Amino acid sequence: MEQGYYTISLPFEAARRDHRGWHGHSFCLRLRSNATAISDHEWLLSEAARVVEPFDYSLLNEQVPDVADPALLSELEQRLRAVGLPLNRLALRSAPDRGAVIDLCDGQRWCWRSFRFEAAHQLPNVPPSHPCHRMHGHGYRVILEAANGEDAEALGQLWQPVAAQLHRSCLNDVLVNPTSERLAEWIWMRLRMYSSGLRRVHVQETEHSGCFFDGFHHTIWKAQRFEAATAHAAARSITGHGYRLRLYLSAPLDPDLGWTLDYADVKAAFAPLRDSLDHHRLDQLHGLAGGDLLSVAKWILNQANAQLPELYRVDVSEDEQRGVIAERDPG
Ligand SMILES: Nc1nc2c(c(=O)[nH]1)N=C([C@H](O)[C@H](O)COP(=O)(O)OP(=O)(O)OP(=O)(O)O)CN2
Numbered sequence: 659m660e661q662g663y664y665t666i667s668l669p670f671e672a673a674r675r676d677h678r679g680w681h682g683h684s685f686c687l688r689l690r691s692n693a694t695a696i697s698d699h700e701w702l703l704s705e706a707a708r709v710v711e712p713f714d715y716s717l718l719n720e721q722v723p724d725v726a727d728p729a730l731l732s733e734l735e736q737r738l739r740a741v742g743l744p745l746n747r748l749a750l751r752s753a754p755d756r757g758a759v760i761d762l763c764d765g766q767r768w769c770w771r772s773f774r775f776e777a778a779h780q781l782p783n784v785p786p787s788h789p790c791h792r793m794h795g796h797g798y799r800v801i802l803e804a805a806n807g808e809d810a811e812a813l814g815q816l817w818q819p820v821a822a823q824l825h826r827s828c829l830n831d832v833l834v835n836p837t838s839e840r841l842a843e844w845i846w847m848r849l850r851m852y853s854s855g856l857r858r859v860h861v862q863e864t865e866h867s868g869c870f871f872d873g874f875h876h877t878i879w880k881a882q883r884f885e886a887a888t889a890h891a892a893a894r895s896i897t898g899h900g901y902r903l904r905l906y907l908s909a910p911l912d913p914d915l916g917w918t919l920d921y922a923d924v925k926a927a928f929a930p931l932r933d934s935l936d937h938h939r940l941d942q943l944h945g946l947a948g949g950d951l952l953s954v955a956k957w958i959l960n961q962a963n964a965q966l967p968e969l970y971r972v973d974v975s976e977d978e979q980r981g982v983i984a985e986r987d988p989g
Contacts, residue, residue: 806855
């Protein structure tokens with residue numbers, strides 16, 4: 659069996675005054691709710707939009723006593739709960755490189771901050787015919803997540819010495835086999851001793867792939883997209899979307915190759931399924947009678963099982979605001 663969640667993203671523009679003075683932000687609130695608790699996506703979107711609306715084009719200090727990201731997120735949580743919205747997770751992005759998250763299932767709270775660096779690398783253990791065997795480079799993105807009250811400023815200081823070592827370097831001078839998994843582990847080991855709150859390191863080599871390391875496990879994701887039409891009960895007529903996907907996979911690390919699964923192999927294994935979706939009418943695909951976004955995500959999760967048994971979660975969005983998550987039940 660699998661779990662299904664609706665996600666919605668609500669952007670708003672607002673100004674706040676903190677120790678740096680007045681400044682403005684393009685905020686984005688992201689909300690996740692269990693699909694069994696909700697009648698439909700549009701209801702969730704319109705109810706949550708009503709809660710966020712007073713913040714849009716406002717001066718936040720006139721509305722809330724503490725305007726820091728975690729406090730602002732707690733305030734939004736209270737207001738969303740007050741109107742009876744069932745919530746599993748809330749995330750507030752205050753700038754493209756930072757934000758705060760609350761997991762309402764286990765009560766955990768954390769901040770994240772993303773950083774960029776440019777570097778070269780080659781992977782010595784893949785066959786010579788593999789493109790990664792050649793020396794090449796990436797514009798890397800690293801996202802650090804930390805709990806225990808460690809904020810974006812603290813994460814910035816934590817990152818500085820690592821950036822000094824990695825930016826404009828060759829990663830093979832630092833690591834023997836610099837896959838993103840090994841790099842995430844290396845960053846974890848470097849930072850964990852200075853940050854008791856560090857909860858996860860996320861390394862992205864490109865816009866299309868990334869890996870997470872939490873001190874124990876590696877997970878990877880690969881982005882895909884397809885263009886398709888659909889019809890479903892809640893739609894006025896047949897309609898279409900440019901669907902965006904993230905495939906999440908969990909597998910042990912191969913000790914020689916230093917990765918879980920090759921991102922390129924994930925893409926190749928998924929290609930036949932992507933072809934069956936791209937430029938097709940989804941509600942007419944075998945076994946996909948629903949045609950709505952959550953049915954599409956669950957269908958993909960189940961159909962991909964034969965080629966990608968390591969796949970445990972599929973995120974699909976149909977536009978900037980509406981998304982779903984289909985996730986296999988653990989165990
Ligand atoms: N699990 C891993 N797989 C791969 C790694 C890695 O570190 N861990 N690294 C590579 C290469 O370095 C490669 O440059 C990046 O891979 P890939 O996602 O295939 O590259 P693109 O984003 O350019 O791929 P698209 O085809 O555009 O999606 C390979 N695998």
